Amino acid sequence: MSFRNIRAVARREWNAYFNSPIAYVFLVIFLALAAFFTFFIDRFYEFGQADLRRFFGWHPWLYLVLVPAAAMRLWAEERRSGTIELLLTLPMTPLEALLGKFFAAWGFLALALLLTFVTPLTAFYLGHPDPGVVALGYLGSVLLSGAYLAIGLFTSALTRNQVISFILAVVIGLFLILAGYPPVTDFVARFAPQSVVEGVAAFSFLTHFDNLQRGVLDARDLVYFASVMAFMLFATQEALRGRAAR
Amino acid sequence: MIRVENLEKQFGRRAAVRGISFEVRPGEVLGFLGPNGAGKSTTMRMITGFLPPTAGRVTVDDLDVVERPVEARRRIGYLPENAPAYGDMTVEDFLDFVAQVRGFDGAERRARVSATIERCLLGAVRRQPIETLSKGYRQRTCFAQAILHDPPILIMDEPTEGLDPNQKHVVRDMIRQMGREKVIILSTHILEEVEAICTRALIISAGKIVADGTPSDLKKRGGRERSLDEVFRELTRTEDVAGAARREVAP
Ligand SMILES: Nc1ncnc2c1ncn2[C@@H]1O[C@H](COP(=O)(O)OP(=O)(O)OP(=O)(O)O)[C@@H](O)[C@H]1O
Ligand SMILES: [Mg+2]
Numbered sequence: 001m002s003f004r005n006i007r008a009v010a011r012r013e014w015n016a017y018f019n020s021p022i023a024y025v026f027l028v029i030f031l032a033l034a035a036f037f038t039f040f041i042d043r044f045y046e047f048g049q050a051d052l053r054r055f056f057g058w059h060p061w062l063y064l065v066l067v068p069a070a071a072m073r074l075w076a077e078e079r080r081s082g083t084i085e086l087l088l089t090l091p092m093t094p095l096e097a098l099l100g101k102f103f104a105a106w107g108f109l110a111l112a113l114l115l116t117f118v119t120p121l122t123a124f125y126l127g128h129p130d131p132g133v134v135a136l137g138y139l140g141s142v143l144l145s146g147a148y149l150a151i152g153l154f155t156s157a158l159t160r161n162q163v164i165s166f167i168l169a170v171v172i173g174l175f176l177i178l179a180g181y182p183p184v185t186d187f188v189a190r191f192a193p194q195s196v197v198e199g200v201a202a203f204s205f206l207t208h209f210d211n212l213q214r215g216v217l218d219a220r221d222l223v224y225f226a227s228v229m230a231f232m233l234f235a236t237q238e239a240l241r242g243r244a245a246r
Numbered sequence: 247m248i249r250v251e252n253l254e255k256q257f258g259r260r261a262a263v264r265g266i267s268f269e270v271r272p273g274e275v276l277g278f279l280g281p282n283g284a285g286k287s288t289t290m291r292m293i294t295g296f297l298p299p300t301a302g303r304v305t306v307d308d309l310d311v312v313e314r315p316v317e318a319r320r321r322i323g324y325l326p327e328n329a330p331a332y333g334d335m336t337v338e339d340f341l342d343f344v345a346q347v348r349g350f351d352g353a354e355r356r357a358r359v360s361a362t363i364e365r366c367l368l369g370a371v372r373r374q375p376i377e378t379l380s381k382g383y384r385q386r387t388c389f390a391q392a393i394l395h396d397p398p399i400l401i402m403d404e405p406t407e408g409l410d411p412n413q414k415h416v417v418r419d420m421i422r423q424m425g426r427e428k429v430i431i432l433s434t435h436i437l438e439e440v441e442a443i444c445t446r447a448l449i450i451s452a453g454k455i456v457a458d459g460t461p462s463d464l465k466k467r468g469g470r471e472r473s474l475d476e477v478f479r480e481l482t483r484t485e486d487v488a489g490a491a492r493r494e495v496a497p
Pocket of ligand 2: 288
């Protein structure tokens with residue numbers, strides 16, 4: 001595997017975000033929504049609790065829509081404009097190309113997340129949150145965005161149509177959220193044995209994200225997110241192999 | 247050297263390429279001729295490893311393009327049909343990106359990019375985003391990308407498409423000159439271009455080779471000297487009407 005190829009593609013993709021309005025629109029909307037949910041819907045100040053669980057609690061829902069929007073162009077646009085033919089006939093493997101795209105987009109999502117630093121600062125000003133828990137919250141959020149991104153990258157490789165890519169990614173993401181969403185799991189628990197509910201919930205983003213939010217660092221949660229990403233990136237590679245179907 | 251053996255490509259139930267074999271050696275400029283939909287671009291896509299063949303084999307300097315794709319591609323410069331390029335990048339950044347992947351670094355990379363920009367007369371637009379370029383300039387940018395690493399093998403799908411007469415002349419001169427030591431395959435619908443730059447021409451019709459020879463050989467087919475245009479029409483007309491229609495109905 002050639003790191004220079006991965007880096008070259010990553011740099012190109014990173015610049016592509018900032019060469020277009022996508023980056024700025026995305027950053028503004030992400031920050032505005034994160035602040036809106038946290039401060040207005042949850043009335044962060046009124047509760048006066050210097051607890052960031054509510055802030056992070058919104059992230060799975062924010063990412064559900066925003067990450068597919070940031071990911072949909074990654075391959076679909078290459079197909080539509082025909083540049084995929086250039087990219088995949090350069091001396092580089094499809095894996096290098098897709099990793100370059102993945103890291104550029106993940107870096108971009110991490111940047112968006114980093115820019116929410118005002119919220120924890122406010123919390124530290126209002127009270128005494130545990131810095132370790134805040135750090136784990138951010139770690140969980142970064143991993144979560146990477147998992148969503150890997151799904152978006154995959155659906156983007158399936159089609160030249162960005163809208164279809166977006167919708168597919170949202171549906172898959174929604175499924176992975178709902179499998180562990182309390183109203184859903186409570187409902188399922190009415191007629192299914194507990195082991196089934198837990199088995200399904202183990203597939204959910206929410207289950208593993210919550211552990212990190214609570215400040216619990218468990219290798220199983222890290223392995224879960226890493227596996228989702230690895231699996232989806234592998235699926236993307238296979239989707240690119242079948243690229244003959246334009 | 248490029249060796250193509252019994253190459254076939256099937257899209258669903260439609261056969262786009264139906265058993266093509268040929269060899270091209272350094273010093274040859276091979277022109278692909280053929281009606282729309284004959285399978286020229288599909289053949290090129292298989293040679294460059296973009297599309298996997300349904301059957302048959304392509305080797306580039308004895309490297310199988312399916313089994314050793316990265317090494318094979320290092321030797322190839324490819325100008326795809328419709329000259330795709332990243333619209334959000336400037337000409338210079340785009341060529342710099344290609345140079346990075348082609349393995350150039352530091353001062354050498356800058357020198358390569360600059361030299362290629364000059365060679366392809368892109369100096370006036372080097373800082374312009376590609377999406378704002380005129381068609382001809384975009385074509386030249388993609389052409390520049392193909393020759394940047396001075397590859398021993400060049401595959402060009404309609405390289406003069408959309409160029410003005412002056413530019414056509416410049417590009418043809420470059421191709422002729424590069425053809426002295428490289429292996430070049432190009433496709434074109436301009437028959438005079440074939441006579442001007444190709445040392446050999448393949449006429450492809452309905453996914454098969456129907457004629458193979460030097461342009462002057464082809465003109466002498468059937469005993470008397472005719473224009474290439476006439477020969478082309480005679481060899482491909484039947485396909486155009488009946489053959490193409492028949493193949494299009496297949497889903
Ligand atoms: N991805 C694809 N899926 C299905 N059919 C395809 C695909 N690509 C090409 N074809 C079909 O294969 C045939 C050959 O197409 P190709 O693009 O190779 O023709 P061509 O000789 O380059 O024509 P032109 O002169 O118009 O460029 C056509 O019938 C085309 O519709
Ligand atoms: Mg073509």
